[in-house]
Amino acid sequence: MTNRKYTNRRYLDALEKKVLVFDGAMGTSLQLQNLTAEHFGGEQYNGCNDYLVISYPEAVEKVHRSFLEVGVDVLETDTFRSNRLTMAEYKLQVRIFEINVAAASLARKVADEFAAKTGQPRFVAGSIGPSGKLPSTNDPELSNVKYDELIDTFREQAVGLIQGGVDVLLIETSQDILEVKAAITGIHNAFAETQQYLPIQAQVTLDTTGRMLLGTDINASLTILEGMGIDVIGLNCSTGPEHMREPVRFLGENSMLPVSCIPNAGLPLNVDGQAVYPLEPEPFANDLYEFVTKHNISVVGGCCGTTPEHLKLLIQKLDRISTSQATASLYASACLCHVSNFHATGTRPHLAW
Numbered sequence: 001m002t003n004r005k006y007t008n009r010r011y012l013d014a015l016e017k018k019v020l021v022f023d024g025a026m027g028t029s030l031q032l033q034n035l036t037a038e039h040f041g042g043e044q045y046n047g048c049n050d051y052l053v054i055s056y057p058e059a060v061e062k063v064h065r066s067f068l069e070v071g072v073d074v075l076e077t078d079t080f081r082s083n084r085l086t087m088a089e090y091k092l093q094v095r096i097f098e099i100n101v102a103a104a105s106l107a108r109k110v111a112d113e114f115a116a117k118t119g120q121p122r123f124v125a126g127s128i129g130p131s132g133k134l135p136s137t138n139d140p141e142l143s144n145v146k147y148d149e150l151i152d153t154f155r156e157q158a159v160g161l162i163q164g165g166v167d168v169l170l171i172e173t174s175q176d177i178l179e180v181k182a183a184i185t186g187i188h189n190a191f192a193e194t195q196q197y198l199p200i201q202a203q204v205t206l207d208t209t210g211r212m213l214l215g216t217d218i219n220a221s222l223t224i225l226e227g228m229g230i231d232v233i234g235l236n237c238s239t240g241p242e243h244m245r246e247p248v249r250f251l252g253e254n255s256m257l258p259v260s261c262i263p264n265a266g267l268p269l270n271v272d273g274q275a276v277y278p279l280e281p282e283p284f285a286n287d288l289y290e291f292v293t294k295h296n297i298s299v300v301g302g303c304c305g306t307t308p309e310h311l312k313l314l315i316q317k318l319d320r321i322s323t324s325q326a327t328a329s330l331y332a333s334a335c336l337c338h339v340s341n342f343h344a345t346g347t348r349p350h351l352a353w
Helices: 010-015 026-031 049-055 057-069 093-118 147-164 177-194 218-225 245-254 281-295 308-337
Strands: 074-076 123-128 168-174 200-204 232-236 259-262 269-271 274-276
Touching: 010 123, 026 049, 026 057, 049 057, 049 093, 057 074, 057 093, 057 308, 074 093, 093 123, 093 147, 123 147, 147 168, 147 177, 168 177, 168 232, 177 200, 177 218, 200 218, 200 259, 218 232, 218 245, 232 245, 245 259, 245 281, 259 281, 281 308
Parallel strands: 074 123, 123 168, 168 200, 200 232, 232 259
Antiparallel strands: 269 274
């Protein structure tokens, strides 16, 4: 962990005790609800999932509840595109703060409800996706943004998420390492502005060759990001776990920080013009179980195409590990100390095998 100051480090404290499981795909679950333009607030916002936290929050809450019910530890806010650059497509760039506060507050409410009901701590991760720009390229359209503007774009989003009550800021699906640096800097600026200091989890996206879109490999990503005041580093999206094995191994062996892995349910297939994710819950859970036990991965979860069933099976596998390990540990302690009357807690520990 880093030595930064925190006003809320509950997420990091939990990571020291167990593997944390994130939720699955928001978009996949929303599609199953067959929402209409009316649900999105009118035709001009049709398809803007992030705006549902304003126009029809019941849909987003339903998704959050479906994942909490199977036992996930962490909800991601419905804010993947909620920055001024991407939301300009819907002319919503002036409502960025409002949208992020609403999304974070909604996730916070449901997470706290389940924590009180079950006794299991639940956390909220403020999702910060890419800006839609690639500042490292020479493309006149994709690179036409100043670095300082990118920093301020992410600062603005982070302030809203912080004010809404998130526990951790999640930079995800990052394809340009320069943009990741801008996001991290923007978040630190938001901390200074709000005087609230939270953990940062930064996740890059690699293709099947193991590189970011513009060629950065996992070694370079780790070298660049590890010293920028983040707390967790990892991978998400783009591929399923089968193409993440080597970079996951590298991070597990070389990162000084906890490592996260949140893959898609396999590589997407184009079926009648729709993206279909083919990896079933059982092999998905098996792969992530392997990453946890073999490569010391601390955070797991699901990205595109993953359903509550994917996370349910994963949680069951991790819980079986912790139950057997807790039993063995307690037995050994009892023999060593000549004491009895110990209790297995049933939590999922951080596994370093």
